[in-house]
Amino acid sequence: MLEVDRLTKRFGGLVAVDNVTFSIGEGELVGIIGPNGAGKTTLFNLVTGFLQPDAGRVRFLGRDITGWAPHRVARLGLVRTFQLVRPFQNLSVLDNVKAAALVKVPSLAEAEDLAWELLEDTGLSRYAHLEARSLPVGLRKRMEIARALAVRPRMLMLDEALAGLNPTELAETLGLLERLHSRGLTLILIEHIMAVIMRLCRRVIVLHQGRKIADGPPEQVGHDPNVIEAYLGEEFVA
Ligand SMILES: Nc1ncnc2c1ncn2[C@@H]1O[C@H](COP(=O)(O)OP(=O)(O)OP(=O)(O)O)[C@@H](O)[C@H]1O
Ligand SMILES: [Mg+2]
Incomplete structure (x- = not known):
């Protein structure tokens, strides 16, 4: 591969x-x-x-x-995540994943559906509306995985x-x-x-x-x- x-x-x-x-x-x-x-x-x-x-x-x-x-x-x-995580700090966890999903799906509504699905999958749905900056580093790294998955690698x-x-x-x-x-x-x-x-x-x-x-x-x-x-x-x- x-x-x-x-x-x-x-x-x-x-x-x-x-x-x-x-x-x-x-x-x-x-x-x-x-x-x-x-x-x-x-x-x-x-x-x-x-x-x-x-x-x-x-x-x-x-x-x-x-x-x-x-x-x-x-x-x-072929998608990678970063050792030093650099999310959109002011955006919510949901919006961070949604932004990544927009690479793959054509509409905001579909991006939102995909983002929720990925947040469920990665165990982050309860943090969906928190600002990315307020996540502890471990969960920020999991959010990066969710963002990477949005591209369907x-x-x-x-x-x-x-x-x-x-x-x-x-x-x-x-x-x-x-x-x-x-x-x-x-x-x-x-x-x-x-x-x-x-x-x-x-x-x-x-x-x-x-x-x-x-x-x-x-x-x-x-x-x-x-x-x-x-x-x-x-x-x-x-
Ligand atoms: N952009 C750069 N410019 C100059 N030197 C660099 C650059 N990026 C990495 N290096 C150097 O290249 C070497 C390899 O760095 P790299 O970050 O790939 O190591 P690593 O195995 O990921 O280390 P770590 O476990 O600390 O993350 C190091 O000596 C580093 O200082
Ligand atoms: Mg390294």
Whole structure:
């Protein structure tokens, strides 16, 4: 479904993403891990058109999407969320999701129906009329998932959607991701919490200093000497 081929991005002398190759099949749920600064977010930016690669190609659903603008990538069905959530702060939760829905449906009434459906689905309907700014960060991240779903993606890339959640919110969002996956949505998640990776993912890709250093089942990756070394000095429990 997604093929990333020798993708490279430099910022001055720093190679943030270094010759990274992998592919993701339909229906997979893949975790991407790596220490801070490993290049995870940059990789998402390259794949979804928010940054242009210096080298390498990206193919999605058989089409070469390298260099496409983010909205075109999204329209093809590849949508991402952001590590730092930037909603329309003054709009209600409902209106934030409605605005995203307008990308896909032609009328305000239909956008409102779709928004309510997504708020139900993501467990946010009771916050529908709150201003986005007043949501705690965990729920703001869930609102971002609802906004991403409004575009009806085939593949969703989540950048630390589970960071900063309290245990109840975490359990709810995990349940949501499992539900979305069981309905056929392909998911790639950047995640720091190993317990989450172990529970959700059959496959983990590890980045370190821009390079892919491991790719496989979490149990295997957790015992990989290169991975253990990359995480030296950081918390890493497989
Ligand atoms: N726009 C930019 N300009 C210059 N350097 C950048 C830019 N974006 C990222 N970098 C650098 O590229 C490297 C990779 O950053 P990136 O944000 O992709 O890491 P990450 O794996 O997502 O880290 P984290 O876990 O902290 O979110 C870092 O050294 C970062 O400082
Ligand atoms: Mg990041």
